[in-house]
Amino acid sequence: MPDIAIDAVPSARPAVAGPLARQRRRAGLAFVAPVFLFLCAVIVLPLGHAFWTSLHRVRGLSSTFVGLQNYARVLGDEPFWHSLRISLVFTGSAVALHMLLGLGLALVLHRLTFARTTLRILFLTPWMVAPAVGATIWLWLLEPQFGVVNYLLQLAGAASAPVAWLGEPRSALAAVIAVDVWRGVPFVMLLLLAGLQTIPPEQYEAAEIDGANRWQQFRYVTWPNLHYLMIVASTLDIINVIRHYDIIGVMTGGGPAGGTEVLPALLYNTAFRANRFGEAAAIGVLLLFIVLAFAIVYVRLTRLDRPENAT
Amino acid sequence: MRRPHRLRALIGAVLSLLAGAVVAQQPIVLQWQTANLTETQYEPVWKKTIAEFEAANPGIRIEPVLVARKDHWTKFVAAAQARRAPCIVSVDLTTAAYNGYLLPLDKYYNAEPAEFRKAWSDKMLSAAKWERKLYGLPIWGGTYGEIYNRDLVVKAGLDPNKPPKTFDEYIAWGRKLTGKDQWATAVLGGKTDTTTRVLLTWIWANGGEAFNADMTEATFAKNAKSLQAIKTYLSLAKDGLAAPSPTTTNYLEQTNLFAQGKIATMRNAYWAVAKVVGDNPAMNGKMFAAPIPANVPNAPTLSTMTASSISHSCPHPDAAWKFIKFDADKKWAIQRAKVANWMPLRNDLADEPEIKADPMLAQFVQMGNNARSYPLPSPVWADIAANDIVDAVQKSLLAPDKTDAIFRELDGKLTKKLRDI
Numbered sequence: 111m112p113d114i115a116i117d118a119v120p121s122a123r124p125a126v127a128g129p130l131a132r133q134r135r136r137a138g139l140a141f142v143a144p145v146f147l148f149l150c151a152v153i154v155l156p157l158g159h160a161f162w163t164s165l166h167r168v169r170g171l172s173s174t175f176v177g178l179q180n181y182a183r184v185l186g187d188e189p190f191w192h193s194l195r196i197s198l199v200f201t202g203s204a205v206a207l208h209m210l211l212g213l214g215l216a217l218v219l220h221r222l223t224f225a226r227t228t229l230r231i232l233f234l235t236p237w238m239v240a241p242a243v244g245a246t247i248w249l250w251l252l253e254p255q256f257g258v259v260n261y262l263l264q265l266a267g268a269a270s271a272p273v274a275w276l277g278e279p280r281s282a283l284a285a286v287i288a289v290d291v292w293r294g295v296p297f298v299m300l301l302l303l304a305g306l307q308t309i310p311p312e313q314y315e316a317a318e319i320d321g322a323n324r325w326q327q328f329r330y331v332t333w334p335n336l337h338y339l340m341i342v343a344s345t346l347d348i349i350n351v352i353r354h355y356d357i358i359g360v361m362t363g364g365g366p367a368g369g370t371e372v373l374p375a376l377l378y379n380t381a382f383r384a385n386r387f388g389e390a391a392a393i394g395v396l397l398l399f400i401v402l403a404f405a406i407v408y409v410r411l412t413r414l415d416r417p418e419n420a421t
Numbered sequence: 422m423r424r425p426h427r428l429r430a431l432i433g434a435v436l437s438l439l440a441g442a443v444v445a446q447q448p449i450v451l452q453w454q455t456a457n458l459t460e461t462q463y464e465p466v467w468k469k470t471i472a473e474f475e476a477a478n479p480g481i482r483i484e485p486v487l488v489a490r491k492d493h494w495t496k497f498v499a500a501a502q503a504r505r506a507p508c509i510v511s512v513d514l515t516t517a518a519y520n521g522y523l524l525p526l527d528k529y530y531n532a533e534p535a536e537f538r539k540a541w542s543d544k545m546l547s548a549a550k551w552e553r554k555l556y557g558l559p560i561w562g563g564t565y566g567e568i569y570n571r572d573l574v575v576k577a578g579l580d581p582n583k584p585p586k587t588f589d590e591y592i593a594w595g596r597k598l599t600g601k602d603q604w605a606t607a608v609l610g611g612k613t614d615t616t617t618r619v620l621l622t623w624i625w626a627n628g629g630e631a632f633n634a635d636m637t638e639a640t641f642a643k644n645a646k647s648l649q650a651i652k653t654y655l656s657l658a659k660d661g662l663a664a665p666s667p668t669t670t671n672y673l674e675q676t677n678l679f680a681q682g683k684i685a686t687m688r689n690a691y692w693a694v695a696k697v698v699g700d701n702p703a704m705n706g707k708m709f710a711a712p713i714p715a716n717v718p719n720a721p722t723l724s725t726m727t728a729s730s731i732s733h734s735c736p737h738p739d740a741a742w743k744f745i746k747f748d749a750d751k752k753w754a755i756q757r758a759k760v761a762n763w764m765p766l767r768n769d770l771a772d773e774p775e776i777k778a779d780p781m782l783a784q785f786v787q788m789g790n791n792a793r794s795y796p797l798p799s800p801v802w803a804d805i806a807a808n809d810i811v812d813a814v815q816k817s818l819l820a821p822d823k824t825d826a827i828f829r830e831l832d833g834k835l836t837k838k839l840r841d842i
Contacts, residue, residue, distance in 0.1 A: 170501070170520020171733070254666040255683065274666030278819060363491075363612050366668035367815040382495035384804040385520060387502070
């Protein structure tokens, strides 16, 4: 079937023309159509509906067209900008820590010669736990009166009185970031470990012969090889983390005093607690644009067909 | 007709008959969602209610929907928006009716005999109305009082027979009831509307008002007595008389702390007594209740009224009304009061021997005679009670010296919302 292989290469396309090519294109479209329609049903239509809702003032089961009023209202309100700031702090801190700890763990696991599989499974456990379940466990661990964390801190003499981890905006934000890191690091670790395993050992051998120490091996062999993967992983992680709601929803609901109210939490609270669906949809559309910006970065990065271009 | 055709026709007829019979035997399934179903102490009562109703009405099956209190409203709204809300629901009535989520019940209620209708006072029924239409039948009531741990009170050298009557006396008690790893009370600042309920009791006990008469203006800071009450209440946390982490304390943490002997008093409804005993059976008989300390004579307490309503999208409203009527019966009202500690809301229950025989219940009934109905009648109440007011309380707990400014800002925000309906 050499012609199929040629079809897949854009530069070879002119070689196939005429009725046969048209027939193949039609067949191809027919095969793609079900998936396209399915994606339209589950992605495009809800998005369209969300945008349509954002142009309405919704009060329960009735709605009135208000144009862009909801956007003006949302963008003119302090809570949106406050939530955007919280979202950026949450996402920035969580992604940075995911990358740092993920890389550290991946390097350790890559070098290990014993218990590697056991440790890999062990490190992956937080990622395998459903976010809501993990968040509930941490909620109890951090409970001020009966929580294990405070008990251990007091036992070790590190705290004289119970700490209300989720009772104060800064510590609550730190706590939800910590839980997100606990849950998010394994995935990054797995990605980077896969990347590490693709680095040819000869490169390390050559560096060693040239007298490179551990740090120099990392700086001049590991890092250039992982650089592209790190950028892709962090972009994907940003897209993922900026949309996070579950951990915050369970642990703080956005509180106290809005201290952990990231944009998805603001969206949820506006829709389901305040019953302002139009404004919530507007927040959703704005959040979508933020995510899209990062998605464009990701698409551009992955379009570079040679990783070395990115390094 | 040839033989195979006849055979097919015969099979078709038999299948149609069978299908018809299956459809005819399918019972009507009514989903029932109320946050109260998740209260352990109520479980035996609602299970018995369902069993007896289904036995009396073989064509109707009740399917309880258990949702945690904090998620109850959001789940209902999501389902109502999808036109798939459970048939029988207990939600913030005014907000739900305003949003079109509920069915007016006047048609059903007016068709009932006078004897049934007179079981509820006009005042009680007015709390279940929105724009003069009845949207629910009052089922659950909760009168707020101050509940004390007798052992801790005695241990602190205080007399259980002379509970504090004013704010100052309450604070003086609080100081004596606070010790190492133990506090006088809990200040509620968690993200549920119970935070707002307790705050309102303090405001009313000081002769203040949180809103003007027609609910078009908020007066938390504008009314000097309200602001003074708020400051007194929240200062319990600042002064160390209340359990730590008030911004995450809601009614569940409060009752847990009380059941474990970590706090000596709690402001709560009568049903909290059953909850405490459920959490710690050793507390049975070790509690006493008293009217809320107040700085003005005849200060009202707060009485919650939760009604059973029929959702707008319910395909079987007649059957749903049948169940609501069954559940509102005197027999179940007594069970709710005796077993699960909800206040009897029917007129004909106050003199029931079973109600009178329980001294604490009788005391709460007495306190309920001077109570204001809750939730307050505003279509945005569910939002402002669980979000805006709670946010202000949390901010104030975190920055007590900014309380004036925080509640002034709250007044402005709420007034805008109340007028933007």
